[in-house]
Amino acid sequence: MSHGVPPVIPDDGLTTRSRRLRPVVIVNTGDGKGKTTAACGMALRAWAQGWSLGVYQFVKAASWHTGEQDAFEALSGLDGRAEVTWERMGTGWSWTRAPAADAEASAVAGWAHIRAGLAEERHRFWLLDEFTYPMVWGWIDVDEVVEVLRTRPGTQHVVITGRRCPQPVIDLADLVTEMTKVKHPFDQGQKGQVGIEW
């Protein structure tokens, strides 16, 4: 499937190879499960290619911890692959010495950090996890995000996850998937499962 023939061959003068190396913006949105886990699965592919990889989790407190993070920390630099950067940019996070006072300040500082990183092509694969929320809440300007992503230099893939992705980001994105809940154990009073949900 991945190697398949697309329904339209664009008349853009590019070779198949160059079309395979085009930087993309990917959005996983919707109310269902799997937005972050799918992005992490994609990050595994980026890791396997040896690409520099950055995961930036918005909203999550700096103390939050998941199995994916353990796995990517184990994979970081392994088998001659690149280092993996993993930051949680919720309350308590800081890339300066002084931790941001609250969630909004952390998110704003986090976005400034990412914006600078995109300008200097810090990673080839970026995962901005739950990045829709600070946009939805008005903490980060959507038009600025679109402009920064649209004009990012080089070959930097960016994956954004979170519910209610703002329409301008959807419009910009190359690939958008909506995860929809069909059935969830929480509805029957099931608890979140160790090893399944974190």
Next chain:
Amino acid sequence: MSHGVPPVIPDDGLTTRSRRLRPVVIVNTGDGKGKTTAACGMALRAWAQGWSLGVYQFVKAASWHTGEQDAFEALSGLDGRAEVTWERMGTGWSWTRAPAADAEASAVAGWAHIRAGLAEERHRFWLLDEFTYPMVWGWIDVDEVVEVLRTRPGTQHVVITGRRCPQPVIDLADLVTEMTKVKHPFDQGQKGQVGIEW
């Protein structure tokens, strides 16, 4: 979210802890991207818990190879975690000495192998990737699959991916997510991206 309070507290006599350790069947279906990648992200969580982990890819030829597989092979047994089993059960696959002659025979033999493994509790986390297809095509009996899953012993989580998941499997599952394509670069003649789609 994962640690949240469900809307209903069931009157089943179980403790919160035992409800967190209940074995689940999870289905990722729909025409969108992210079914397999989300399942692989979940598998990272299982790996981080130190669980025995088995990935069985149906349909995929034995020669097919993805970045996720590289990553899980690198993670297998790392940092004191369990080994990861990864098998591709398409044409050319065999767990006996004689490779199955065709895709159908491979899938049927693959399911027999999994059925035996579930009976002996071989893994705590199973990913049956693209397992819906051999059911949809009538190669594997859906009612038998439901019965084997329903009566599986111990604490074995099973994740099934693929389009058009048969209704009896949906009915059995604890968590079902539908991935829906909102926008895909193939529509504009984009090629599959190295490091993104495999």
